[in-house]
Amino acid sequence: xxxxxxxxxxxxxxxxxxxxxxxxxxxxxxxxxxxxxxxxxxxxxxxxxxxxxxxxxxxxxxxxxxxxxxxxxxxxxxxxxxxxxxxxxxxxxxxxxxxxxxxxxxxxxxxxxxxxxxxxxxxxxxxxxxxxxxxxxxxxxxxxxxxxxxxxxxxxxxxxxxxxxxxxxxxxxxxxxxxxxxxxxxxxxxxxxxxxxxxxxxxxxxxxxxxxxx
Amino acid sequence: xxxxxxxxxxxxxxxxxxxxxxxxxxxxxxxxxxxxxxxxxxxxxxxxxxxxxxxxxxxxxxxxxxxxxxxxxxxxxxxxxxxxxxxxxxxxxxxxxxxxxxxxxxxxxxxxxxxxxxxxxxxxxxxxxxxxxxxxxxxxxxxxxxxxxxxxxxxxxxxxxxxxxxxxxxxxxxxxxxxxxxxxxxxxxxxxxxxxxxxxxxxxxxxxxxxxxx
Numbered sequence: 001x002x003x004x005x006x007x008x009x010x011x012x013x014x015x016x017x018x019x020x021x022x023x024x025x026x027x028x029x030x031x032x033x034x035x036x037x038x039x040x041x042x043x044x045x046x047x048x049x050x051x052x053x054x055x056x057x058x059x060x061x062x063x064x065x066x067x068x069x070x071x072x073x074x075x076x077x078x079x080x081x082x083x084x085x086x087x088x089x090x091x092x093x094x095x096x097x098x099x100x101x102x103x104x105x106x107x108x109x110x111x112x113x114x115x116x117x118x119x120x121x122x123x124x125x126x127x128x129x130x131x132x133x134x135x136x137x138x139x140x141x142x143x144x145x146x147x148x149x150x151x152x153x154x155x156x157x158x159x160x161x162x163x164x165x166x167x168x169x170x171x172x173x174x175x176x177x178x179x180x181x182x183x184x185x186x187x188x189x190x191x192x193x194x195x196x197x198x199x200x201x202x203x204x205x206x207x208x209x210x211x212x213x214x
Numbered sequence: 215x216x217x218x219x220x221x222x223x224x225x226x227x228x229x230x231x232x233x234x235x236x237x238x239x240x241x242x243x244x245x246x247x248x249x250x251x252x253x254x255x256x257x258x259x260x261x262x263x264x265x266x267x268x269x270x271x272x273x274x275x276x277x278x279x280x281x282x283x284x285x286x287x288x289x290x291x292x293x294x295x296x297x298x299x300x301x302x303x304x305x306x307x308x309x310x311x312x313x314x315x316x317x318x319x320x321x322x323x324x325x326x327x328x329x330x331x332x333x334x335x336x337x338x339x340x341x342x343x344x345x346x347x348x349x350x351x352x353x354x355x356x357x358x359x360x361x362x363x364x365x366x367x368x369x370x371x372x373x374x375x376x377x378x379x380x381x382x383x384x385x386x387x388x389x390x391x392x393x394x395x396x397x398x399x400x401x402x403x404x405x406x407x408x409x410x411x412x413x414x415x416x417x418x419x420x421x422x423x424x425x426x427x428x
Contacts, residue, residue: 050360051320062305066315073308091276094287101280104318106265146264 003028006048007055008035009210012115012171013067014055018210019170020071022203024082068104071164083203085164096158099150099165103157107147110139111172119175141184144191151190166198174199174208217242220262221269222249223424226329226385227281228269232424233384234285236417238296282318285378297417299378310372313364313379317371324353325386333389355398358405365404380412388413388422
């Protein structure tokens with residue numbers, strides 16, 4: 001019983017779930033799924049996530065996958081524990097929901113591509129595709145221009161406080177800080193301050209520390 | 215005051231919002247945004263949606279964008295009107311949320327690419343890129359295999375009843391039915407039955423009827 005996460009400490013989606021559990025101060029059991037041996041495509045893992053992607057999550061008899069569905073479940077079922085990660089007021093919640101979708105549909109596609117090309121491929125000894133980088137760098141810059149405007153009016157992306165919206169950005173933001181894409185964040189003052197503050201959260205530093213143990 | 219949708223009757227994201235409002239039997243005012251003249255990139259529209267994408271939504275003084283954030287807002291603030299589109303039980307809601315993310319991250323990327331290449335480009339007199347079609351056809355087939363397994367155990371994708379999960383699929387599903395991709399749905403019995411049932415819903419037929427008036 002209890003909460004279990006099956007994933008990888010370097011997987012962005014797994015890191016998103018870890019960050020949420022840490023913010024909520026929830027104890028969990030972690031089982032590493034070895035992608036190098038293709039464990040995520042084997043039957044026992046496909047029963048947890050038919051798409052063969054990390055992570056998979058268990059809370060007693062409840063089995064979930066898709067990192068953003070997991071974080072929403074954790075934040076809503078443990079609303080009074082740790083950091084309050086969702087906004088209750090219906091109108092403010094709707095605005096938070098808009099920016100949650102923005103992360104998923106506008107920010108994440110270019111940010112994930114850039115993370116793969118510039119941060120992860122080199123780790124695996126693979127060659128970065130500079131043409132792909134170029135396209136997605138332009139895309140991400142446009143998104144960050146809109147974030148700069150938003151963050152000049154709102155302390156956090158989803159509203160006045162740190163929420164799942166900001167948290168969902170952490171894994172790719174973390175990886176991109178170690179690449180030339182850091183300059184895209186750094187050249188926009190509000191984005192830069194927001195980014196630094198989110199990445200310095202103790203709950204996030206614990207996620208990064210898990211990578212260092214590997 | 216009241217509910218207003220600024221969008222296009224052929225835009226998949228706008229159609230998603232229409233479908234939700236119709237299921238909820240909510241009266242709304244529609245303002246067409248002419249993408250051919252680039253109205254969606256002009257300042258007055260960018261104030262409604264900084265990403266310059268359709269639709270934008272108003273409920274009194276509340277302004278929203280991102281179609282899935284809009285449908286979630288409508289479904290939760292009008293929970294007792296029309297069709298009940300969200301599940302309240304926390305565990306069942308979490309499962310619904312998983313499949314909501316699956317639609318957004320697994321189904322929609324290939325489905326939207328195929329809709330653009332095979333249904334919309336020809337309407338605009340543009341040439342379909344067959345290489346793009348080939349890649350995304352393979353992607354979509356894999357997703358539909360998983361849907362077939364899911365729908366053999368669950369009447370609808372999100373659970374026992376029609377929810378936002380199914381509704382979010384309607385616009386691309388509708389367009390793909392008019393293309394060769396129809397065969398991917400038709401060759402999987404549970405997917406095929408689910409698809410036919412969802413597309414026959416009166417609330418959806420009203421969305422399609424709006425296109426015929428154009």
